[in-house]
Amino acid sequence: MRGFAAVLGREVRLALRHPGDSLAAMLFFVLVCALFPFGIGPAPEILARIAPGALLAAALLAALLPLDRLFGAEAEDGSLDQLLLSGLAPAALAAAKALGHWIVTGLPLLAASPVACAMLNLPVEAWGVAALALGLATAVLSLFGTAGAALTLGARRGGVLLPLLVLPLSIPAVIFGAAAIEAAAAGLGARPYLLLLAALLALAAPLAPLAAGAALRGD
Amino acid sequence: MLEAQDLACWRGDRAIFAGLSFHLPAGGALLLTGPNGAGKSSLLRLLAGLIPAAEGLLLWDGADALADLAGHARRTRYLSHQDALKPSLTAAENLAFYARLWGGQVAPALVALGLAELADLPARMLSAGQKRRLALARLALAPAPLWLLDEPTVGLDTASVARLGALLAAHRAGGGAVVAATHLPLPLPDAKELAL
Incomplete structure (x- = not known):
């Protein structure tokens, strides 16, 4: 547990020293959402119709951006060897990295979500559910993404391979997340969809770090 | 306390080294020497448990050292050629x-x-x-009983090499073992040499 906290604290501290990385993901998310009104035209009802899917897709793409450096940077400077020899189980190390990725990338996206919601003309009543759905979906992506980053570590063109591996796994998160936001926008209960998203997260939380740990160990 | 029996390491289908055996007692030191590419760094990574041995056994106090990788990691300090x-x-x-x-x-x-x-x-x-x-x-x-050092003195001035010497002497006096790969003279008196 001490090792887990140490790795997590280091992730956050490094992100605070380079706030540009989190800021870049945030701006990417907002800009992708801003492209839709330009491409589709500012008709409010069409925008509101596509808003849930656009929000989810933009957030997941933004959260993917820093993933290939998650273990890549550690491997390059030799820190990965030290982390693997820290006495911390590789799966616990991967779990700490996944949580760290969510804190430094997923949380800033949540903070930016009202701006994106406004640009996509999502009804204000649905903004809260949108933030919740984005939070859960990005957490699922952080977990699958950590496993993907561990698997593609050292692979040639790993940066291209990673989204190809991770995005298909994120499809359920997009479906349930978008459904939750859509229900909230229509004034219906979003709870069942959020619970399904949470179930997905509960499934990924133990499995993805185990897979990532095995991949790190075998490298 | 550390004993290697017939260790072999492969990279792809090429053997880097094979049939490597040594015994390192408490307080002992082992110097790995050999030309570039002889497998010094690979042997250190193998001893750390970072890469698997293709053949052979690594024993710690008579028991298989790599059976419990987390336990082996806790007794090992590994200095790679990168500073991390x-x-x-x-x-x-x-x-x-x-x-x-x-x-x-x-x-x-x-x-x-x-x-x-x-x-x-x-x-x-x-x-x-x-x-x-x-x-x-x-x-x-x-303290950790096993130090694995890959070219520890690269870039160090003489005063720093002396400081490292003091560190190594205290470690060995406390019963610790050292395996070091090097091309430069190291402050490790009475070290056994293993040429790869």
Whole structure:
């Protein structure tokens, strides 16, 4: 547990020293959402119709951006060897990295979500559910993404391979997340969809770090 | 306490080394020598449990050392040819992370390598030799019985080599073992030499 906290604290501290990385993901998310009104035209009802899917897709793409450096940077400077020899189980190390990725990338996206919601003309009543759905979906992506980053570590063109591996796994998160936001926008209960998203997260939380740990160990 | 029996290491379908055996008692030191590409670094990584042995056994106090990788990691300190420092963290912060993992105090470890005055400097401002000393300072944090050192003195000035010598002597006097790969003379008296 001490090792887990140490790795997590280091992730956050490094992100605070380079706030540009989190800021870049945030701006990417907002800009992708801003492209839709330009491409589709500012008709409010069409925008509101596509808003849930656009929000989810933009957030997941933004959260993917820093993933290939998650273990890549550690491997390059030799820190990965030290982390693997820290006495911390590789799966616990991967779990700490996944949580760290969510804190430094997923949380800033949540903070930016009202701006994106406004640009996509999502009804204000649905903004809260949108933030919740984005939070859960990005957490699922952080977990699958950590496993993907561990698997593609050292692979040639790993940066291209990673989204190809991770995005298909994120499809359920997009479906349930978008459904939750859509229900909230229509004034219906979003709870069942959020619970399904949470179930997905509960499934990924133990499995993805185990897979990532095995991949790190075998490298 | 560390015993290797017929170790072999493969890279692809090429054997880097094979049939390697040695015995390292408590307080002992083993110098790995040989030309570039002879497998010194690979052997150190194998001894650390970072890569699997293709053949052979590694024993610690008579039991298979690599059966419990986490346990083996806890008794091992590995200094690779990379310094494993984060450029944006200060020298003290870089070391504090490992102090949280392994225990030990940051300030005395910095003093042991003559880095006390550089504690608050970001690691990117350090020279190559200073970075190497900061990587070596990890050894001074908390005791571990097995030190695996890959070219520990590259870039070090004579005063720093002497500091490392004191560290190594204290480690061995306390019953610790050292395996070091090097091309340069190391302050390791009575070390056995293993030519790869």
